[in-house]
Amino acid sequence: xxxxxxxxxxxxxxxxxxxxxxxxxxxxxxxxxxxxxxxxxxxxxxxxxxxxxxxxxxxxxxxxxxxxxxxxxxxxxxxxxxxxxxxxxxxxxxxxxxxxxxxxxxxxxxxxxxxxxxxxxxxxxxxxxxxxxxxxxxxxxxxxxxxxxxxxxxxxxxxxxxxxxxxxxxxxxxxxxxxxxxxxxxxxxxxxxxxxxxxxxxxxxxxxxxxxxxxxxxxxxxxxxxxxxxxxxxxxxxxxxxxxxxxxxxxxxxxxxxxxxxxxxxxxxxxxxxxxxxxxxxxxxxxxxxxxxxxxxxxxxxxxxxxxxxxxxxxxxxxxxxxxxxxxxxxxxxxxxxxxxxxxxxxxxxxxxxxxxxxxxxxxxxxxxxx
Amino acid sequence: xxxxxxxxxxxxxxxxxxxxxxxxxxxxxxxxxxxxxxxxxxxxxxxxxxxxxxxxxxxxxxxxxxxxxxxxxxxxxxxxxxxxxxxxxxxxxxxxxxxxxxxxxxxxxxxxxxxxxxxxxxxxxxxxxxxxxxxxxxxxxxxxxxxxxxxxxxxxxxxxxxxxxxxxxxxxxxxxxxxxxxxxxxxxxxxxxxxxxxxxxxxxxxxxxxxxxxxxxxxxxx
Numbered sequence: 029x030x031x032x033x034x035x036x037x038x039x040x041x042x043x044x045x046x047x048x049x050x051x052x053x054x055x056x057x058x059x060x061x062x063x064x065x066x067x068x069x070x071x072x073x074x075x076x077x078x079x080x081x082x083x084x085x086x087x088x089x090x091x092x093x094x095x096x097x098x099x100x101x102x103x104x105x106x107x108x109x110x111x112x113x114x115x116x117x118x119x120x121x122x123x124x125x126x127x128x129x130x131x132x133x134x135x136x137x138x139x140x141x142x143x144x145x146x147x148x149x150x151x152x153x154x155x156x157x158x159x160x161x162x163x164x165x166x167x168x169x170x171x172x173x174x175x176x177x178x179x180x181x182x183x184x185x186x187x188x189x190x191x192x193x194x195x196x197x198x199x200x201x202x203x204x205x206x207x208x209x210x211x212x213x214x215x216x217x218x219x220x221x222x223x224x225x226x227x228x229x230x231x232x233x234x235x236x237x238x239x240x241x242x243x244x245x246x247x248x249x250x251x252x253x254x255x256x257x258x259x260x261x262x263x264x265x266x267x268x269x270x271x272x273x274x275x276x277x278x279x280x281x282x283x284x285x286x287x288x289x290x291x292x293x294x295x296x297x298x299x300x301x302x303x304x305x306x307x308x309x310x311x312x313x314x315x316x317x318x319x320x321x322x323x324x325x326x327x328x329x330x331x332x333x334x335x336x337x338x339x340x341x342x343x344x345x346x347x348x349x350x351x352x353x354x355x356x357x358x359x360x361x362x363x364x365x366x367x368x369x370x371x372x373x374x375x376x377x378x379x380x381x382x383x384x385x386x387x388x389x390x391x392x393x394x395x396x397x398x399x
Numbered sequence: 400x401x402x403x404x405x406x407x408x409x410x411x412x413x414x415x416x417x418x419x420x421x422x423x424x425x426x427x428x429x430x431x432x433x434x435x436x437x438x439x440x441x442x443x444x445x446x447x448x449x450x451x452x453x454x455x456x457x458x459x460x461x462x463x464x465x466x467x468x469x470x471x472x473x474x475x476x477x478x479x480x481x482x483x484x485x486x487x488x489x490x491x492x493x494x495x496x497x498x499x500x501x502x503x504x505x506x507x508x509x510x511x512x513x514x515x516x517x518x519x520x521x522x523x524x525x526x527x528x529x530x531x532x533x534x535x536x537x538x539x540x541x542x543x544x545x546x547x548x549x550x551x552x553x554x555x556x557x558x559x560x561x562x563x564x565x566x567x568x569x570x571x572x573x574x575x576x577x578x579x580x581x582x583x584x585x586x587x588x589x590x591x592x593x594x595x596x597x598x599x600x601x602x603x604x605x606x607x608x609x610x611x612x613x614x615x616x617x618x619x620x621x
Contacts, residue, residue, distance in 0.1 A: 126567060130569065138580070138584070142583075142584075142587070160569075160571055163570060163571040163574060163576065163577075164569035164570050164571040164572075165569065165570070166570065
C-alpha cells in the first residue's frame, strides 16, 4: 500500500473546530445552572414552573415554526432551550404562567423565525420577549420579587445554616414577597440631607453584599451576581464568549456609574449628587448587568464580528445602561434596552470595523505614491 | 363584468392595506380599536368615492400641468365636509381620530386612485373603483383593529368579549409598537397564503401540462 491512500481529498475548510451549535448551547445551559440553582432555591417551586413553561413554550414554538417553514426541525440543538432559559432568567418569578408562555412564543416566533431562524435574528430573542412583556403586562413585570433568601436580614448567617436548619426556617417563610429591587432603590431616592450621595441610602453595604451573593429580589436568575460571574468565567474559559464585551460593558458601567451625577429628591425638589460619587459596586452587582454582560450581550448572532466592533458594542451597552438607570424616571433598569439598542447597531458597527483585505492598504498607498 | 371587477379588485387583489401598502400612517395610528378603524375607513371611503367621481367628471377640463393641485383641492373640500359632519354628529369619533382626520387629504390611496384611475375612466367606473378600494381599506383597517382590540383590551367595539378576559390582555397591542407588530404579522400571513396559492396553481398548471405532454406518449407506446 502506498502512503498516498491515507490522504483524504476534500474541499476547504480543512481546520475544523470541536465547537458546534449543540456543544455551545449545552455549555451555556451549564453556565446558567449555578445562577438558576440559587434562584430556584430562593424563589421556590413556582420559579421552576415558570422556567419550565418558558423552555417548553420555546421548544414547542421552534418545532411548529420550523414545520411551517418547511425546514428541518432542530429542537435537539438546545438553542431553543437556551432562549427559554435566558427568557426565564430575566422575568420575575411571580408572573402568571401564561405570561411566561406568551414570552416564549414571542421570543421564538417573532424574535427568531420572523427573521429566518437561528443565525439571522437581529435582536436577542429572549430580551426582545422581555421588552415585549414589559409593555404588554407592565404590572406583572415591574413587581420586584424577593425570594426566601432575600427575606432574611443577614444573608451571611443564612449561608452558614445547616441544610436541616435552613429547611426548617424556609418552611415558615412565604415563597416570594414583593418589594423594591436594588436598582429601584437608587433610582431617584428621597434624601434626608442636602449633601447626599447614593452610598447614604439605608443599608447600602448590605444591599451590595446581598446583591453579590443572591439575597436580593429581582428576576429569576439575575439575583446572584457571584453565580453569574462563575458561569461567565466558565464560558470565557471554554472560549464560547470573548472577553471584549463583558469587560468593556462592566467597565463602562462602573466608570460612568462612578462619574455621573445622579438625581435625588430633597424636600420635593430634584438635586444631583456630586461628580465621581456614584455607587460603583451596586451598579456592578445589582440588577441585570451581570447576566446582560456575560449571557445576553455576548450572543454570537446579535453581536459584532470583529474585536474592535465588540469593544464598541460593549462600551455602547454600558453607556446606554447607565443613562437609563441614572436619568430615566420611567425605568430603574436599562440593561435590556441597552443591549437591544446596540443589537440594532450591529450591522453598522460591522460595516465600520470591516477589516481591510490583505494587500488592500499597500495597493492604495502605491497608487497614491504613483500619483 | 369589467365594472364588477373594478369593484371587487379592492378587496383582495389590490387591497390598499395588505397588497398595495398605501395609507400606512393612518392605518398604524388609528387601528387601536375596531370603532376607530371603521370610522377612519368609512370616512376615507366617502372622500374616495366623491373625489373619484368628481375628478372623473372634470378630467377633460383640467390642464395636465396643474392636475395635482386641482385634485388636492377637490379632495380637501370633501375632507372638510367629512370633518364638519363628524364634528356635528359624531364628536367622539372626531376626537378619537384627531389629526388623522384632516390628514385624509394627503392619504396616498385617494390621490393615487385619482391619478391612476379616475383621471382615465368614466364616472361610473370611478365610483365603483372608489367604493371597492375604500371598502378594501376599511376591511384592512378593521382586521388590524379587531386583532389589536381583542389582544390588547379583550373587547370588540368597546364591549368585553368575556368577563375577566381583560386580565389576560397584552397592552403592547394597543400602543404604537403593537400596531407595527400586528401589521407586520398580518402582512406576513397574507403573503404566506398568496405564495401558497401561487404554488398550488403552478403545480396544477404543471400537472395539466404534464398530462397533455404524456398523453401522446401513452398513445404512441405500448
